[in-house]
């Protein structure tokens with residue numbers, strides 16, 4: 001079968017290069033480059049994307065072999081209808097290998113038409129690496145590379161404010177735009193760049209924080225044969241995802257005119273403050289993902305759809321969502337309920353093989369960002385612990401044993417996290433005393449949680465007891481028992 005290439009395209013499009021993109025990953029290709037492709041088709045953006053790889057260069061070189069084209073395959077259920085659609089995305093004009101073609105990167109900084117920078121370098125990418133130097137070509141960190149690029153542009157156009165860029169990071173960290181800008185200015189100081197450059201960064205460039213939402217499952221390993229036959233060509237870069245998408249961009253109103261995604265029906269919102277959108281999405285969608293992962297995976301399930309369709313786990317997740325997560329959010333209830341409902345629909349997407357093990361990556365940091373705020377807010381409001389979330393925390397500790405029925409599995413997290421858990425589980429004997437000791441140790445790691453969680457009254461014992469149940473009865477038995485207790489408690493509460 002022939003590899004996807006430009007000769008196969010009937011509606012060939014070619015536009016000036018308006019975008020520099022840091023990242024060639026699945027998410028950006030299924031989201032930003034797709035949006036640009038849709039706008040280009042409608043002649044509303046008329047710009048193409050130049051991609052650089054934040055680390056390494058292999059993928060860029062491979063993408064070049066298929067003329068930077070790839071297929072986006074969207075599948076899901078929308079308004080009770082099955083949606084299955086695919087399109088060849090042709091918005092990427094080229095990639096630059098920063099290790100062998102740095103001169104092309106510099107040339108791009110000099111290109112008049114360039115207007116946007118987009119990025120997704122994971123939660124680990126927006127960092128200050130103090131060993132990065134201006135002369136490095138390329139610098140190690142993404143913000144270092146961006147600063148060097150901006151400095152080239154500043155010099156070329158002699159500080160012309162009209163040649164500044166609109167910079168929109170997609171990384172799932174709070175205030176991604178502001179943080180990126182701060183680090184750029186930090187590099188300017190480290191490298192002794194003049195005041196005029198910093199002034200140009202401030203006044204000529206616009207850093208917009210943004211929040212992205214689309215479940216992208218990446219290369220469809222499970223049904224690639226079927227897809228290839230349907231498409232009729234080879235494509236190493238097919239990316240699969242759901243039809244749902246939301247992009248909330250925080251910035252001045254005029255950005256919308258330059259990035260007119262709304263005009264072509266895309267769900268891209270331009271707002272003054274994205275905090276409420278972020279809180280809702282992270283606590284509900286990402287919070288449920290992270291909470292369900294250890295519970296469902298240790299029950300023998302592999303995907304998000306398996307988990308939500310399981311009667312017991314599905315009920316557990318609904319209880320967690322409607323009784324603990326939603327009540328702890330201080331936002332209009334109607335909005336929360338409508339988002340919650342859509343999230344459940346999305347999780348049930350029968351075409352989305354969203355693997356729990358991929359969500360499990362860096363679960364400790366994810367629990368802190370996604371679920372700890374719910375736990376603390378709930379406790380503050382009710383002076384009692386949210387027991388479904390407590391159960392998930394206990395399951396998380398059990399998960400870091402790295403074993404489920406059927407054998408051991410690979411844990412992926414920071415070296416320190418893996419080391420600590422390995423030490424803790426090595427001497428564990430399954431007694432309640434050991435469960436308490438292990439839990440107290442885990443809760444005491446302030447570097448993980450930002451505080452000593454043992455100080456929350458009753459928390460250590462509550463988790464230890466659930467962990468003991470999981471150890472004794474297995475995940476399924478422990479969950480049944482916790483759900484039965486909750487039902488009794490709820491009936492009691494309903495009768496009072």
Ligand SMILES: NC(=O)c1ccc[n+]([C@@H]2O[C@H](COP(=O)([O-])OP(=O)(O)OC[C@H]3O[C@@H](n4cnc5c(N)ncnc54)[C@H](O)[C@@H]3O)[C@@H](O)[C@H]2O)c1
Nearest residue numbers: 023024025026027054055121122123124125172214215216
């Ligand atoms: N897949 C989804 O459903 C989805 C949805 C929204 C947001 N995200 C976010 O996207 C990220 C994963 O992206 P993906 O799904 O495209 O995965 P991917 O593995 O295809 O791409 C990851 C990208 O990040 C870069 N990268 C990785 N570690 C880096 C580091 N330390 N510094 C700089 N760059 C680094 C890689 O070079 C690559 O470009 C996650 O942080 C996730 O939270 C994913």
Ligand SMILES: O=P(O)(O)OC[C@@H](O)[C@@H](O)[C@H](O)[C@H](O)CO
Nearest residue numbers: 212213214215216286289358359
């Ligand atoms: O991509 P991660 O590993 O940070 O998190 C896993 C999922 O929770 C996440 O990718 C969601 O699917 C996504 O945030 C939906 O927009």
